[in-house]
Amino acid sequence: MKISIEIDCSPEEARRFMGLPDLTPLQDRYVGLLQKSMEQTTIGPDAVDAIIKGWAPMGEAGTAMWRRMFETATKSGS
Known part of the structure; x- marks a missing residue:
């Protein structure tokens, strides 16, 4: 027997469902600092x-x- 479950949700919804913290502000700040440095x-x-x-x-x-x-993976798929 084979059972398949398909869940249609956004990454944000999955993050909240799994209880993971929202690191968007930290990522935005880090990317901004990296961009400024560059x-x-x-x-x-x-x-x-x-x-x-x-x-x-x-x-x-x-x-x-x-x-x-x-x-x-790419070699075996050719």
């Missing part, structure tokens, strides 16, 4: 690369893991 050229491309790598789970190892996973 406009003032206080950070360079290398710093942006380091920031983005830090966002990934497990840093660079996590990024490599995701890359391998996507490469494997």
Whole structure:
């Protein structure tokens, strides 16, 4: 027997249902500061690369893991 349940809700509705905090103001502030820094050229491309790598789970190892996973998925699907 197979049962499928489809839930149609927005990301906001899902966040509230799961009791997760609304981090929108924090994200907006962080993005604004990053954008301001880039406009003032206080950070360079290398710093942006380091920031983005830090966002990934497990840093660079996590990024490599995701890359391998996507490469494997696209190769098997061809």
